[in-house]
Amino acid sequence: MSQLDAVLAHIDDNLDASLERLFAFLRIASISTDPAHRDECRRAAEHVRAELAGLGFTADVHATPGHPVVLGATAGRADTRVLFYGHYDVQPVDPLELWNTQPFEPQLETLADGSKLIRARGAADDKGQILTFLEAVRAWKAVTGALPVGVTVLIEGEEEVGSVNLPAFVDAHLENLRADAVLVCDTNRWDDDTPAITTGLRGLVHDEIVIRTADRDLHSGLFGGAAQNAVHVLAQVIAALREADGRIAVPGFYEGVPEVPEDVRAQWRGLGLDAQTFLGPVGLSVPAGEKDRDVIEQIQSRPAFDINGIIGGYTGEGSKTVIPAEASAKITFRLVGDQNPANVRDAFRAFVRRLIPADASVTFGSGDGAPAVSVPLDSPWLAKASRALADEWGRRPVTIGGGGSIPIIATLKHALGAEPLLVGFGLEDDRIHSPNEKYTLKSFHKGARSWARILQALAE
């Protein structure tokens, strides 16, 4: 039996223990966006540090102005060193009443076909994915006493809130972060049978629009028809941000958006990802974006605008005849290519300001952002990982051109001069920002096996 086969067998034989470790991690309610969960974020960081120490890493928890960062390192047989990045923080859980189980009491569920799911907030995003990597490291250490390559692990606690404190941390710890490649396990595979390597990540701009009108909520019987309504102004602003054809109406917004070559588009069309395949599983059928773009373009190579939440006026039970004096919406832009987050934010704000009528004012939120990032298709790390994944899954991985944003990847790429390698095992129906988040046991198990193979391949 080769070393690798022994490592893979160890992963198979110890799956229950791996799962126990994942459940312990999932029980920590590390919601980064909610100040009430600050202590649990700290606990999650300590938990990761202890896990790394148990695997023979030198590891520390580093305070930041927000939630702490965990940094650990261990040597490998080869000179090659990889930096593994992940995040211990998770999304909020509301609306809690839509969960069938408690979000921080992980369950292993067996489906009718005998397959199993891990159900919990963070199961897929990103605690389960982090542990696919750490369990591969554990198996290599247990079976051979060492790793094929040197490994540095960076686990942060603010990915879900824009990684606002990580760039400064990276700058301050450049020497300890040096690596030949940056491994990230926070993306999806193509489908249940097909692995994927993500070669492009959309960038992100977060902002909030807050509209204020009168100095108090007004009685609509007395003032209706004469007083400016904050919700009305906000709705008009939101409606104006998109054209009827789905394009975003902000002047200059599309600056830096590259056109995908026709041969690549043809290749995408060959993947068979039509609207029904992509949208059908979530109850939709018609792509809502730019009308002249296929659904695969809309999600891979085009920027997007979404309202993430809106609130204003009376939202309790029954009715209340007020004219709201304040209304707000949280928004995000997804960026591609060379779109500049600061320019997008500024153009967006200028556009909104021009729409504000008399007797209304607007303020904005953080306006934080991160640019899109792409991985060259001829990266040697990509080729090595691709072979390892093909060995595990029995078919070559699909290279995915776009998707969600991981704000820090661009920073790491530029600060370290190292190419990212994005290999994840999630599935589109993992409900990662929704109630009832899950990660399949297959994702977890074959994810760990995949990383065991990749660690060896990277040393070759």
Next chain:
Amino acid sequence: MSQLDAVLAHIDDNLDASLERLFAFLRIASISTDPAHRDECRRAAEHVRAELAGLGFTADVHATPGHPVVLGATAGRADTRVLFYGHYDVQPVDPLELWNTQPFEPQLETLADGSKLIRARGAADDKGQILTFLEAVRAWKAVTGALPVGVTVLIEGEEEVGSVNLPAFVDAHLENLRADAVLVCDTNRWDDDTPAITTGLRGLVHDEIVIRTADRDLHSGLFGGAAQNAVHVLAQVIAALREADGRIAVPGFYEGVPEVPEDVRAQWRGLGLDAQTFLGPVGLSVPAGEKDRDVIEQIQSRPAFDINGIIGGYTGEGSKTVIPAEASAKITFRLVGDQNPANVRDAFRAFVRRLIPADASVTFGSGDGAPAVSVPLDSPWLAKASRALADEWGRRPVTIGGGGSIPIIATLKHALGAEPLLVGFGLEDDRIHSPNEKYTLKSFHKGARSWARILQALAE
């Protein structure tokens, strides 16, 4: 000293005791829209019944499918009988943090100029106004042992939620409600020195728009650009409901809206109610309604559309990159003239349905409504009340052509064949649906004196 002078002197001499009675009423948190306050609505009804019984009325609390109704009656010297209508229910108090005092712990505040305010939810709408009438009744009974006219009192608990159960109650108790005039104290005076009689009330349609898209909230990184966003759809619908010139875009909406004669408009303009006077005190300056109408027309003789509240997606602290699958808005239309509430509701819903794109669906709320109501300017009751008010205030009352809605007035007018007489003592800055609601001590005191005079005038 005439009987009336003795009654007025009694009101003056017993003002502190009147205020104590009002405070006891204000301490009951009878918020009708919130099921959690059901018992307090019941308590408020019992409180009113006990007050009426103490004044020598035969009075009962009648159960309804919603909150109970109080009905009481007492004889008068003349054959004339009036029905006094009011409501013991109050608006919700949120946002509670904007109150400077507890909403159900009434305070008497003294301003820098020495004038005094009663501060509490319901102080003006409608508990304070109800008690102006009952304290006038009390003084007449105390001083003369009888009332100039027979008085029936109808106090309901669902005015703030559309009086949904009152029409059936009125039908079932027609004989006990028979009266020559319907007195209502739920409107404003013109300004601090000038009384008013309201001769027109705008009607009302309440509804809710609920938009649903995907079968769950989606991750905007994965689905952004391809998936329909419920907040976006809702914002587009709301924005489309009004034209750029302020007109409501629903086809047929203006059917039944009468044009005010030029001489009446000229008279209104003579009142000096310009935009600055009306909107300035609440921090606004530009009338937001139909651009070709004066502010006095916008609030008196024109229909209006308002969004009372909106909610969808993530509204907690921080950010969450979801595409919301549901969003909803509460809306009201204010109606004038012969606009038919059911027709307006149906036309509105048809208009909205036509705007719903693929992958979105819409449902609506109750769609309850009441038509506008107007009082003929040549009503004999109006002439009598007008003289009584002039005697009290030293100037003739202004007749106000429009304003808020009191859903049941049209029902009472048609069921009983009796003209309404709307005399109220509120002021526009009473914040009646907002935090820090108040009623001036002057409104309360001179309100009671005004009713004492009107009761005598109606018998003449």
